[in-house]
Amino acid sequence: MSDVTEQQRRELGAFLRARRERVSPVDVGLPGSSRRRTPGLRREELAMLAGISATWYTFLEQGRDVRPSRQVLDAIARALGLAGAERTHLFAIAVDEPAPTSPDQVLDPEVARVVDLLDPAPTYVTGATFDLLAWNTAAAELFRGALDHGEHPNLVRWVFLDQDARYVLPDWTDVAQGLLARLRARAGRHPGVAVYAELEADLRGASPEADRWWPRYDVGTPGAGIKRVRQADGQVQRLAYTSFDVADRPDQTMTTYRRQKYGEIDPSGVR
Structure with missing residues (x-):
């Protein structure tokens, strides 16, 4: 196992605490009580379910210098019901050494050419903090206003801080929560x-x-799905989108959109 920093240990503690507070005792077969002072499981209950010492688990949440093995992390993940992106995130922040410097924002020129070649399919590339590194004409027309903020406009800032984004994105809450979850995962690993x-x-x-959702520590990864976007004429269109990690640039993501066909099933299972 690689060494971890003090900041990384604190991040692990924050993530474990946020997840523990979401687990209802009833969900894991423990008696519930309306007299509980804190939400979710107690530390002692989580430790019991994971088969580890309550004191040792408390040290983990407190960010103490203890080194959980993969077997212990797996037991904690099962006790918390973590799967998919959440389980992956647990292992990433507990085991892997985080990047010590600012993430690479340099885009390969060949990737930028691919973005242009995909026009008229709206396509863009985002960096580690969701700065927009490249986009084509169709993307600029679709997400009008998002690209009007400097040399590298930021997608997260536009979604949360520009009121026009709420008009362009009819399902703003779902889009914003998903985007923040992906940012939260990246910030936790750095x-x-x-x-x-x-x-x-x-x-x-x-x-x-953002202030209300950030402490919940929702985490997510790029994927595929359906997004509704309101055009300049007021018409709302449904677009299928897919995201890909850029080769050799794990913090850069290419996202491309196309008009959803009638009767097509949403690949994400949700709107």
Whole structure:
């Protein structure tokens, strides 16, 4: 196992605490009580379910210098009911060494050419903090206003801080929560990196929703699905989208859209 930093240990503790507070005792076969002072499971209950010492688990949440094995992390993940992106995130912040410097925002020119070649399918590439690194004409027309903020406009800032985004995105709450979950996952894997801390502060300082949702520690990964977008003429169209990690640039993502065909099943299972 690689060494972990003090900031990374604190991040692990915050994630475990947020997830523990979401688990109802009834969900795991324990008696519930209306007299509980805190939401979710107690630390002692979670430790019992995971088969580990309550004191040792408390040290984990407190960010103490203890080194959980993969077997212990797996037991905690099962006790918390973690799967998919949440389980992956647990192992990433507990085991892997985070990036010590600002993430790479340099885009390969060949990737930018692919974005242009995909026009008229709206396509863009985002960096580690969701700065828009490349986009084609169709994307600029679809997400009008998102690209009007400097050399590298930021998708998260537009969604949360520009009121026009709520008009362009009829399902704004779902889109915003999903985007913030992906940012939260990346920030958790880069504790102490200034660009993430600055973006968090800006969002939470100006957006009540971001301030309320950030401590919940929802995490997500890029994927596929359906997004509704309101066009300039007021008509709402449903677009299927797919996201891909850029080769050799794990923090860069290409997302491309196409008009959804009638009767087509949503690949994400949700709107």
